[in-house]
Amino acid sequence: MAAAYPFEGLRVLDFGIGAVGVEIGRLFAEYGADVIKMETNANLDFIRGIQAGGMNPPFASSNRSKRSFGVNLKQEAGRAIVRRLVETCDVVVENSAPGVLERLGFGYDAVRAINPRAVMVSSQLMGSSGPWRSWMGYGPSTHPISGLNYLWNFPDLADQPGGSQNIYPDHLVGRLGAMLAVAGLIERERSGAGCHAEVAQFELPIALLGDYFLQESMEPGSVAPQGNDSPRGAPWGAYLCDGDDEWCVINVRDDAEWKRLRAAIGDPGWAQQAEYATATGRMQHRAEIDAQLSAWTSSRSAREAMETLQARGVPAGMVQHPRHQLEDPHLAARGYHRPVEQPGLGKLVLEGPAFHGSELPEPIVTPAPALGQHTREICAGLLRMTNDEIDRLVADGVLEVPQEAPAQV
């Protein structure tokens, strides 16, 4: 018998925008919760708006398997309806700019007054205390203030911070926030009470650089960008391969791995030099080794380089871009590719789970909703409202339903 979904019977009100809160909702929806995305055309989740038609792959991915409830919270009638939804829910998730939910009447104090059993997760850029608490920004806005931008660089480019356009830590805050929401539900089993968990987004990159902050505070000035070099060994880095900007990373951690690398590449004369046999020697001659190794990698594909080295147990991996990932046999074999037929877009391949469990059913992956697609269903089913009431509230602009769809079947 298949195990039950862990979150079956739970309801999540997802006020998320962008990625952080939205990803928390995704993880609950995939494992059986009824996740209701709260949205309005009056203040569109900007991710829904990045492509015409209100649907695009990022939105479809993070809002998979949810229901959408269209409601304008600027109107008291809308807030009254949402207060009734809060009464019925287990988890509330939000990552709006500081103070926004409070002004709409759905800060934690208000939520707790309505439903003391609700577990709420909030995540803002700078947290809810401290002199910069009102600062707004997006995932990449955390990179400068956490030291990540400064350190994510090559040493000789230190006066031109480069870094990445990745929106990290948004998706990772989503996982941490989901962990906290579930932890709150466990605590509620004992205490009977909900709680309010917060993640200040800028503190997650800081937490993941904790050992560097320790080092810097013990020895000021000791922490600097180090590019792809590592004090752990050499060769160590990304090597250009045959093709259009294709790369393979190679990390040699010890002398045994160096011997295996030599064997893998046919033990050419340059690699036989005695001084390369020790880690110290290899690190002293990083540049020469890198040049020779690049000559080897550049005459083969990244996949061939990886497979040749891995066949001998040398840590190596293609720098995978999305085409590689879509075609990757390992991801395919593990069920990472999750196809979905998304109305308005057609067939998409969504990201699958990062883990499997012997008691965990496959994640539920269904299309993301149109804005307000489930407004009527939720009002009628959950809130026992009549069609007349719903029609009136839609006409008044309090409730929102998909614009192109007929109001009634």
Add this chain to the structure above:
Amino acid sequence: MSAVSATQRGGDGAGRFAPLSGARAVDLADEKGELCGRLLAHLGADVVRVEPPGGAASRRLPPFAPDGKTSLYFAHRNADKRGVTLDIEQAAGRGLLHRLVANADVLIETHAPGYLASIGLDPAQLVERYPRLIVVSITDFGQTGPYRDYAGTDMVGFAMGGMMYRAGVAERPPIVAPGALAYDATAITAAFAVVMAVFQRLRSGRGQHLDCSVMESVANLSDWSLPSFSQAGGYQRRAGSGIVYPIYPCADGHVRMVILSPREWRAMRAWLGEPDVVKDDVWEQLMFRLANRDVLDPLFIEHFRDKKKMDLAREAQRRGIAVTPVLTPAEVMTNEHTVARGTFVQMPVDGFEGLAPAGMFEVNGKRHGLERRAPTLGEHNDDVYVDELGLTTDELAKLRDEGAV
């Protein structure tokens, strides 16, 4: 006593959020998964870090304290745990591990797939024998699939997971993130999986074996690039901080700016002094602005050139524009915001002391995180083996002599 100054802020009085209190995790993780157990400790679990008698390999990983050999990598990721030693390659050591696991809720392990089974500790069999046990295996590529036995590192995971291809600048190779982002992110993902399994067990009464992969954990952080590619066929190349999140020089360093909404753009236009060249409403569209950066960038560069990064950030934020200053690690630790929030606290590390992040989250207004330094090697052997498992001191001494602990 291993408590550090951070304890004084918290306390374990009534009302403290500790959903995993009473739960024990046995932590066999290496560099890949050490943060997983630490997070469980922050939720109240008693986490017992198990090392081989010679010490965990991560005790030899950089960065190091000023003595050049005390691992800060280990100190940071193993704080808030207790520590014991045992050798799982010896039968006596495995016997001890069984006794630990019999009383545990969670076992965290990061061995190469198949290794534990080869020494008689197959995770699936452990779950059969201890039906409430949750075993989480954190590996580079997971327990199945063609790359299952590939050798991995943090950089390999970062590359294979799809975060590396668009990090760095076009003229240079793709660049790995500093620290161990791929491994630590996987450990956080695994902590979510474990807590979900604990919640599931409340209803089912059953534990399980969780198979968590670095490659797939990282792939889940790669900005929807897979679904986007599956629809449109394109992907971004590495371009530094990117055109949506650009970094600009200023008088004393750099700032990063993100302008997405029309409201943010109008605020910026006002700050620039409403230049004629960008007056038209068409500039409110993000796509139009991105396509006409050659007009905008000179305006921004000139506007930022003679101003200091902190002044720029404060004034921009006052106007509702997302500008943040590029800070050095020292500036991160000493600025008014992190100081006021207690983002960092003092942590002792084997005779040294430094500032460490205080924790990743708050519950009901209280931060949960660093409370005790990482254990020294075998620091809690007596507590755990004698006081809790009931070994006699003679039995423990014998195991020590045999090299099993």
